[in-house]
Amino acid sequence: MSPYASARIAGRARLGIDLAGALGLTGMLLAYLSLSSLVPSAVAVGYGEPFWPFLAAGAIAGGVGLGLARLGRRRSTGPIGFREGYLVVSLTWLLAAAYAGLPYLLSGEPQLSRPVDAFFEGMSGFTTTGATVVTDVESLDRSILLWRQLSQWLGGMGIIVLALAVLPRLRIGGRQMFESELPGPEVNQLAERIRDVARRLWLLYIGLTLVLIGALIVVGQSGLDETLSPFDAVGNALSTMPLGGFATENRSLEGFAPVTQWIVAAFMVLAGLNFALLYRALVRRDLRALRRDEEARLYATLLLLGSILVFVEIFDAGLFSGEAAVRQAFFQATSLMTGTGFAITDYANWPALSVMAMIGLMFVGASAGSPSGSVKIVRHLLVGRLLRRELRQTIHPELVVPIRLNGQPVDERTLRAVLAFVVMYVGIFVVGAGLLAIHARFGTVELGITEAIAASAGTLGNVGPGLGVAGPMGSYAPFDASSKLVMALLMWIGRLELLPVLVLLTRNYWRV
Amino acid sequence: MKIVVVGAGQVGSTIVEALHGEHDLSVIDTVRDRLEPLAYRYDIRTIEANGASRRAIQQAGAREADLFIACTSRDEVNLVACSFARVEAPRATIVIRTSNVEYIDLWREGRLDVDFALSSELETAHAVARSIGMPAARQTDSFADGQVQIVELEIPAGADVTVVGRPLREAGIPDDSRVLAIIRESSMTLPGGDDVISEGDRIVVIGSPRAARAWGSLLAPGERAVEDVVVFGGGQVGTAIARTLSEQGIGVRVIEPVLERAREVAEQLPGCRIYNATGIDPDFLERERIGLAHAAVFAMREDAKNHYAATLARVHGVRFTIAVVHDTISTEVYELSGVDVTINPRAVTADEIVRFAHDPRTQQVAMLEGNRFEVLDITTKPESEYVGLRFREMPIRGALIGAIVRDGKALFPHSEEILQAGDRVIVFTERALVADVEKVL
Numbered sequence: 001m002s003p004y005a006s007a008r009i010a011g012r013a014r015l016g017i018d019l020a021g022a023l024g025l026t027g028m029l030l031a032y033l034s035l036s037s038l039v040p041s042a043v044a045v046g047y048g049e050p051f052w053p054f055l056a057a058g059a060i061a062g063g064v065g066l067g068l069a070r071l072g073r074r075r076s077t078g079p080i081g082f083r084e085g086y087l088v089v090s091l092t093w094l095l096a097a098a099y100a101g102l103p104y105l106l107s108g109e110p111q112l113s114r115p116v117d118a119f120f121e122g123m124s125g126f127t128t129t130g131a132t133v134v135t136d137v138e139s140l141d142r143s144i145l146l147w148r149q150l151s152q153w154l155g156g157m158g159i160i161v162l163a164l165a166v167l168p169r170l171r172i173g174g175r176q177m178f179e180s181e182l183p184g185p186e187v188n189q190l191a192e193r194i195r196d197v198a199r200r201l202w203l204l205y206i207g208l209t210l211v212l213i214g215a216l217i218v219v220g221q222s223g224l225d226e227t228l229s230p231f232d233a234v235g236n237a238l239s240t241m242p243l244g245g246f247a248t249e250n251r252s253l254e255g256f257a258p259v260t261q262w263i264v265a266a267f268m269v270l271a272g273l274n275f276a277l278l279y280r281a282l283v284r285r286d287l288r289a290l291r292r293d294e295e296a297r298l299y300a301t302l303l304l305l306g307s308i309l310v311f312v313e314i315f316d317a318g319l320f321s322g323e324a325a326v327r328q329a330f331f332q333a334t335s336l337m338t339g340t341g342f343a344i345t346d347y348a349n350w351p352a353l354s355v356m357a358m359i360g361l362m363f364v365g366a367s368a369g370s371p372s373g374s375v376k377i378v379r380h381l382l383v384g385r386l387l388r389r390e391l392r393q394t395i396h397p398e399l400v401v402p403i404r405l406n407g408q409p410v411d412e413r414t415l416r417a418v419l420a421f422v423v424m425y426v427g428i429f430v431v432g433a434g435l436l437a438i439h440a441r442f443g444t445v446e447l448g449i450t451e452a453i454a455a456s457a458g459t460l461g462n463v464g465p466g467l468g469v470a471g472p473m474g475s476y477a478p479f480d481a482s483s484k485l486v487m488a489l490l491m492w493i494g495r496l497e498l499l500p501v502l503v504l505l506t507r508n509y510w511r512v
Numbered sequence: 513m514k515i516v517v518v519g520a521g522q523v524g525s526t527i528v529e530a531l532h533g534e535h536d537l538s539v540i541d542t543v544r545d546r547l548e549p550l551a552y553r554y555d556i557r558t559i560e561a562n563g564a565s566r567r568a569i570q571q572a573g574a575r576e577a578d579l580f581i582a583c584t585s586r587d588e589v590n591l592v593a594c595s596f597a598r599v600e601a602p603r604a605t606i607v608i609r610t611s612n613v614e615y616i617d618l619w620r621e622g623r624l625d626v627d628f629a630l631s632s633e634l635e636t637a638h639a640v641a642r643s644i645g646m647p648a649a650r651q652t653d654s655f656a657d658g659q660v661q662i663v664e665l666e667i668p669a670g671a672d673v674t675v676v677g678r679p680l681r682e683a684g685i686p687d688d689s690r691v692l693a694i695i696r697e698s699s700m701t702l703p704g705g706d707d708v709i710s711e712g713d714r715i716v717v718i719g720s721p722r723a724a725r726a727w728g729s730l731l732a733p734g735e736r737a738v739e740d741v742v743v744f745g746g747g748q749v750g751t752a753i754a755r756t757l758s759e760q761g762i763g764v765r766v767i768e769p770v771l772e773r774a775r776e777v778a779e780q781l782p783g784c785r786i787y788n789a790t791g792i793d794p795d796f797l798e799r800e801r802i803g804l805a806h807a808a809v810f811a812m813r814e815d816a817k818n819h820y821a822a823t824l825a826r827v828h829g830v831r832f833t834i835a836v837v838h839d840t841i842s843t844e845v846y847e848l849s850g851v852d853v854t855i856n857p858r859a860v861t862a863d864e865i866v867r868f869a870h871d872p873r874t875q876q877v878a879m880l881e882g883n884r885f886e887v888l889d890i891t892t893k894p895e896s897e898y899v900g901l902r903f904r905e906m907p908i909r910g911a912l913i914g915a916i917v918r919d920g921k922a923l924f925p926h927s928e929e930i931l932q933a934g935d936r937v938i939v940f941t942e943r944a945l946v947a948d949v950e951k952v953l
Binding site: 396398399401402404407409 | 777779
């Protein structure tokens with residue numbers, strides 16, 4: 001062999017990952033996801049609205065997906081591994097958002113006619129954020145409206161978790177991708193096979209959604225809430241269970257009766273629990289598991305504390321009294337903490353302290369293993385225990401203190417990851433707020449410091465509404481295109497729990 | 513009785529030493545150097561083989577054996593030996609020594625097919641817990657599910673004058689207790705009413721747990737119950753000690769020099785504080801106020817380290833020190849340098865095992881004073897000459913009945929009490945007389 005042969009091979013820039021394989025898998029996922037366009041098509045037919053935008057969007061996504069899948073089959077060097085997983089997850093969600101935006105663009109809806117707006121709305125849908133650029137929701141076609149709600153519902157439990165549950169053969173172990181969509185120590189232990197776990201979670205999710213739809217329809221039809229049509233019932237249930245936040249009316253849920261608002265609040269609380277625990281509690285009738293779980297307890301405590309704080313403030317300011325004050329406080333605190341983003345009043349006008357409490361709650365999130373975004377309760381719990389340990393070890397440097405969660409020691413690597421997550425989360429939030437403020441400086445929208453903060457926290461945490469123009473009753477429409485792109489990226493990063501996206505930004509990921 | 517012993521280590525040899533006189537012993541071990549000294553000293557059969565081998569067990573005469581003891585230091589060997597013995601020694605009572613508490617639990621649940629399982633670590637931990645409950649005690653043992661305690665106490669300077677320096681019949685002895693023996697230098701007397709306890713003596717007392725505590729406070733007035741114990745060494749013994757103490761509501765701190773191990777211990781013992789430190793760093797001892805601990809237990813692997821650490825801890829102000837002994841000679845070294853209590857895990861384990869070699873009626877045996885005396889727990893036969901006698905009428909033959917257990921309840925008999933057939937009696941006696949005592953009762 002010539003001495004130059006090896007030098008030539010080493011000289012070639014080589015990818016450390018199986019790019020073709022990853023693209024192929026992404027394509028396959030997208031192709032399957034494109035089937036979801038049949039639902040709004042059918043709705044469009046039912047309401048006598050144009051159905052071709054959905055079919056066209058489905059066809060485009062399906063075509064692209066199949067093309068990628070074919071490329072993957074031809075060029076792939078082997079089965080998809082741990083490393084490719086991050087790329088697959090990140091790319092799938094990016095493409096899913098684009099696919100969700102296609103019908104908006106194709107339908108010629110004037111409020112969503114710009115590509116960046118359609119992409120923003122699509123991303124906001126799949127990531128269950130609930131931030132919208134549509135100012136007048138009620139003027140949208142029913143089918144378009146339902147597609148918005150449906151995209152939230154599909155994104156809630158995770159696209160890949162869904163794929164794992166229904167696809168005959170996914171050429172991956174799946175656990176790692178599963179975890180980036182639905183993290184949580186408990187989730188994996190529901191069954192031996194990841195596919196069975198995914199199936200159970202989805203069945204529970206579907207079951208709870210059906211119960212909510214049923215409850216809302218009963219409320220609407222029995223005259224308890226005359227404003228609630230069956231369409232509203234289905235639409236809002238589809239965005240409540242994934243803790244999404246898209247509403248079927250311009251003023252979110254403000255127009256509905258108190259009983260509707262209470263029901264939605266209760267289901268937000270439920271959906272904010274770890275679904276694995278919920279499965280045990282509801283399906284296996286093991287309520288104690290829920291009551292004993294430390295995360296669930298902290299979740300309940302924080303919900304109560306947040307509600308009480310807001311209640312005292314709005315009651316003291318004389319904004320509401322009696323049942324209304326309790327409902328307002330509980331609903332808003334729950335909506336923001338779980339990252340739903342529904343509103344039953346324009347809380348942006350509330351006194352400063354309660355608005356601050358609301359922004360604070362956006363950083364709390366709900367339980368791990370729920371469709372919520374943001375930091376999540378369990379991370380707060382662990383970081384709190386880490387800090388307490390740090391204080392103890394200041395006095396007793398030699399003390400060895402394992403940190404426990406539900407009595408089980410948590411290993412140090414996980415703790416480091418949790419701490420890193422929180423730091424990165426805050427870092428990205430700050431960068432996001434900064435970018436928005438800079439854009440606002442040169443752009444058209446009037447954006448104060450709190451509004452920039454709220455917009456960044458609201459999109460990164462997959463909450464939805466911010467303050468000011470983008471407040472609970474407003475929309476993100478006035479922002480310029482680059483700001484919308486920044487926020488769409490924040491939603492994407494936030495939904496995937498930072499890591500899969502951030503990893504792609506490192507050189508080491510791509511190299512051998 | 514025919515007995516097969518697998519393992520001639522410290523536990524095995526202690527058992528042989530205790531049993532060779534009255535029983536026929538076969539000892540199996542892989543190491544000739546451990547068997548030879550035993551074979552030269554005692555009249556026993558030795559087999560140089562792996563205890564986990566079926567042939568070796570057959571060769572040792574398992575078929576006729578009445579008792580089969582697997583007491584090597586390796587759990588796996590013991591388990592395999594016992595499972596063979598179940599088939600090869602159909603008549604035998606099977607006793608297993610294990611270092612794994614999990615096996616003990618399995619045995620308690622009836623899922624380990626042996627008649628008796630015990631662990632050195634657990635026995636040691638119980639011994640430590642007993643002596644920490646009784647700071648003045650050198651050794652304690654409990655009988656009848658803890659209703660009866662036998663305590664060996666040292667009479668320190670400054671002990672309460674109600675018991676010291678006056679004849680026993682006039683002394684204010686706590687209720688429900690009895691002085692079984694007074695040991696002065698190397699002679700022991702079974703005391704009568706005229707005998708006097710004096711400073712520097714050691715006494716053996718039997719009584720209810722409450723009486724035992726009363727004795728403790730009489731002899732060491734002003735001492736309070738132990739609340740804070742430091743355990744040096746987080747090995748299996750140290751962990752077992754820490755767990756046992758912590759279960760009794762005592763605050764425990766554990767010092768373990770290896771970080772990995774310290775983590776494991778910390779994960780196993782949520783109620784204890786674990787330090788990753790050597791325990792011989794004066795700065796550390798000062799910073800963590802180790803000197804304020806009520807007691808310190810030294811359970812590290814090496815006796816020399818235990819010795820040094822114990823001395824250092826005493827320098828720092830720890831008043832009560834307990835050390836675990838690995839080499840028999842260390843007992844003397846420890847005691848000479850002022851360690852208050854020494855506990856030899858192997859001796860403790862051997863004690864427990866030896867009781868199976870006694871009369872089947874004998875429920876529990878403790879050995880005091882380096883095997884010179886024994887405490888027996890025997891159920892009386894109806895034909896015994898002692899049945900129906902008042903206690904004051906009983907002839908004294910070098911043995912003393914300290915307590916009786918009737919219908920599951922412990923009594924501390926007065927002189928007018930009458931012994932009934934079927935009573936369980938707890939008897940204190942010299943080694944040489946054990947067989948006689950078992951015969952007459």
